[in-house]
Amino acid sequence: MYKVAYLGWHFHGSQLQPAHRTVEGELSRLLGKRARLMSRTDRGVSARGNVLVLDEKVPPLLREELAIWARAEVERVPRVKHRHYRYLFPGVPRSRLEWLRQFDGTHDFAAYTRARKGTVRTVRVRVGSGYVDFFSRGFLWNQVRRMVGRGATAPPEPLILMDIAFEQEPEWEVFGTLRSFEKRAAELMVRGRIMELIAAPPFQRGRRGTSSQ
Numbered sequence: 001m002y003k004v005a006y007l008g009w010h011f012h013g014s015q016l017q018p019a020h021r022t023v024e025g026e027l028s029r030l031l032g033k034r035a036r037l038m039s040r041t042d043r044g045v046s047a048r049g050n051v052l053v054l055d056e057k058v059p060p061l062l063r064e065e066l067a068i069w070a071r072a073e074v075e076r077v078p079r080v081k082h083r084h085y086r087y088l089f090p091g092v093p094r095s096r097l098e099w100l101r102q103f104d105g106t107h108d109f110a111a112y113t114r115a116r117k118g119t120v121r122t123v124r125v126r127v128g129s130g131y132v133d134f135f136s137r138g139f140l141w142n143q144v145r146r147m148v149g150r151g152a153t154a155p156p157e158p159l160i161l162m163d164i165a166f167e168q169e170p171e172w173e174v175f176g177t178l179r180s181f182e183k184r185a186a187e188l189m190v191r192g193r194i195m196e197l198i199a200a201p202p203f204q205r206g207r208r209g210t211s212s213q
Contacts (some may be wrong), residue, residue, distance in 0.1 A: 044156030072170035
């Protein structure tokens with residue numbers, strides 16, 4: 001297994017689509033073999049710790065928008081403990097993000113997804129200054145973006161898949177590509193349109209929402 005990071009606004013989502021540039025498609029092209037990621041991310045959503053499952057060894061990879069930064073040898077893929085997403089709110093104090101704690105716990109999230117079945121999920125919420133973290137074994141389609149958007153679908157660019165944790169966490173060999181990629185990603189975010197989208201998303205302006213409880 002390999003840890004993969006990427007800048008989502010460079011890709012038309014993570015899953016392979018022959019007509020579009022996607023993360024799996026680019027990894028498959030660069031590695032010369034079919035690449036499959038454990039978690040799907042939509043167009044515009046970035047990742048620091050998605051997981052690529054491959055039996056063969058591949059070298060570290062560093063591109064401007066994509067990196068393979070760690071490797072773990074396992075006999076079988078372990079059971080997922082949780083997926084960790086972070087939504088960025090640069091400059092927004094913690095006090096203004098506390099309302100998102102209403103989603104902590106086990107709830108029916110039917111109002112925050114297009115899914116019509118299996119909408120009861122357990123989510124853990126951690127609020128920080130300028131960001132909110134969400135943890136769950138499995139999220140529904142657009143669930144985090146709709147929670148953040150108070151029912152509307154919030155922009156994808158501030159959303160990052162930070163990590164996939166396992167019940168039996170393997171021993172990861174970390175490559176030097178991670179630090180280089182994160183430094184480069186930060187520079188691109190400061191210079192690019194991404195910071196405009198993060199700093200003033202329209203869903204924050206004068207809207208009130210209700211809890212799914």
